[in-house]
Amino acid sequence: MTIEVAAAEDVPQFGLLVRQHRMRIGLTQRELADFSTVSVRAIRDLEQGRARRPRQDTVRLIADGLRLGLRARADLETAANQGRTSWAVKAGYEADPPAPPIATDVLLGREAETSVLVDELASGAERLVTVVGVAGVGRTRLALEVATRLHTADRTPVLWCPVTELPAAPRPGGDRLTTLVRACVGQLLGTGAEDDDLAALVETVADRPPLLVVDGVTDADPRPDRFARLLRDCPGLRILVTADRPLDLPGERSFLLTPLAGPEPGDPVDRTTLEQAPATRLFLDRARRVRPDLRLTDTDAPLVADVCRRLDGLPLALQAAASWLVVYNVPTLHQCLHGDPADLLHHLAGAEGGIRLREALDRRLAALPAADRDLFAALCARDDGFGLPDVMALTGRSLPDSGRTVRDLVLHGLVRPSYEAGQSRFRILHLVRAAQLCAPAAVPA
Template sequence: MSIDVRSGEDVPRFGLLVRQHRTRIGLTQRELADFSTVSVRAIRDLEQGRARRPRQDTVRLIADGLRLGLRARADLESAANEGRTSWAVKAGYEADPPAPPFATDVQLGREAETGVILDELTGGAERLLTIVGIDGVGRTRLALEVATRLHTAERTPVLWCPVTTVGPRPGGDRLAALVRAAVDQLLDSGDGGTDDVAAFVETVADRPPLLVLDGVTGTGVRGDRLAELLRDCPGLRILVTAAQPLRVPGERTFLLTPLAVPEAGEPVDPQSPAVRLFVERARRARPDFHLTAADAGLVGDICRRLDGVPQALHAAASWLVVYDIPTLHRCLHDDPAGLLHHLAGAEGGGGLREALARRLADLPTAARDLLAALCVRGDDFGLPEVMTLTGGSLPDSGRAVRDLVLHGLVRPSYAAGQSRFRILHLVRAAQLCALAARV
């Protein structure tokens, strides 16, 4: 008996066949679910076209539940394969697990952070982890280190998607295009459907990858689609780098603070993370550069002035092609505008000033006003000072400071069992420049 699958509905042929075979033999969706062990929801979604790419085991179970003969079963399987992601893509993905991009430099001073994220992702404690922090702090580099170690140690497939890049990454193949399309659906920047997410699941479900979304901005992430993806693809782990938390259920927010800097008045340890990074970058500008006892104190002060932010350290060190250490130190301490001007005009620092300005402009009005007041105040601060400035309660003040911390604008300290906070020098410079521009 032939089955007429013509319909005006936008339903794939597989869904139409399932519905018509079911109604022909007089089964309800619940009865077919009982016979096939496929959920009622899955059958309903297939018949209505909301799910368009059934897995092979789902096709087999439904065919068994419908008691189809050989010819009808073959027709159903053929319909299931229509529009599927190429089996060649899936086979290539499984045979040669994709690797993350190649790192062009060595990561310094992030062993603790790398270890914590690796433990959480590999141990199953977290499946959706977002690295946040101020621009230039090294979010992408940390994610790359984590992804590289996972791929090296476990042959974990790594699907790296730079969110700020339009379309598949240069040189990308069909797998890269599929990943990009699925990510667009997660970020709600696609056409509104979920077909690409379903195709993604179909391709990777048998060997779940680490999916890296690098450079998420704004808050346009679809929490419901992320949740469905994690449910439909057990074992999938998602690592995100973002300007701020996604604020979706199940998210683990990892605050990446700047590198540790030498304490004022203390001897400068050449192995201090910020100092090591500055010296390594200085040698790129001047291969004969070495840290002398005479310059050590000035270098330590430069690192403090730049808050241990890696991108700022890179930019400052590039000036050594024309400056000596005392001159660089003097230039970075003249005034806030001079500090930002030097970073903006240096190698690797071109976007830092603009990124800081955008981050301050994107703050809610209350947070921006609080930050401005704290910048004028000048010293480090605690919650009592914030309560005095705002007249707010302790919980309200705590939430306000927490937002500034998670935006990467304020650095927390927990010395001597007390919570204290300090606005980054770079942030204060950007804020004071913004205030001066309005006058």
């Protein structure tokens, strides 16, 4: 005897409708199986909610077996589509592969990083890449460039999901594929409880695997099992994440995005060299957007180089500072950034993006473990750079432990490494030092 009882709240609408229609006309599951040629087990699993995504031909056969009219058949198909991605979504995805958002500016100074990521993802050498770096370094813009090049090269579908738009709340008339992608990303990052959407996404994209871009991960509890399942069930899928730190997932490739390079202290600087270094080139490009008539003098050139050094080559900071040239000249801007390190952040707080940068740096410092915050405060008190022996002396830790500590600071984007004369040296970014010095109360004890 077949057991047909199931909790209604655990059964999708499709399973409830099949059971209601079957019982209305007095059929057993065996009889419906005979009429429809669908197995008894499949019908039982659908009615009890163990199977939630019936195939298109299964829906048609069951509707035929139940002798449904046009209205009831349409309702049954609608209910089936609630449990899985509709055939129309899959067909639209394959016919017109989704593209990434359109960039509104030209990416400057990131050709090497872009080429490396495009090659790794296009070849499948890496399938899960997390771009990490300090706030304002340009992680989102780099991801957008990589996604655009992959899409342009061979129409690779790009599923772009900003984490700021999670959780995914269905909206009337909204894009069903977008809603599905956001729900899946929520499940990957530990904010969603159901796994059914992952299977629905695989069903939609498996025949033409996309690049899934998860942009802006900050506080998250990623689920390694769900990432592994998605990558396993959809061979060819690649995932590109931008985050403030590595997700620590199996198979993850952490890609550290460092600030733009600029003239080093002591380097000869003139108007020609400013146009060649990525940091100063970006600064001048943004400056000329607000001052098309800007003409640098020989005196201005070293001041611009020093401004870019004090802003650590961070694109967001460079753009914010350049926006002040609508009212300042170069010497005045340099003067504003040359005094107390806190002035850097106070100055930028008045420009677009500056407040977000300040808040992001404060959050990054507050996220450090207590012992690392104490170490970082001691390192900030030093005027010059530091090496691993300095960390060992300050903490009493072994060389391997000191190396792991500094590695974490580098991957958090708080310090910048350099390798000169066979020596590894590290320097705290000026803006990070400013955040540490001007807002110590923001870092919990």
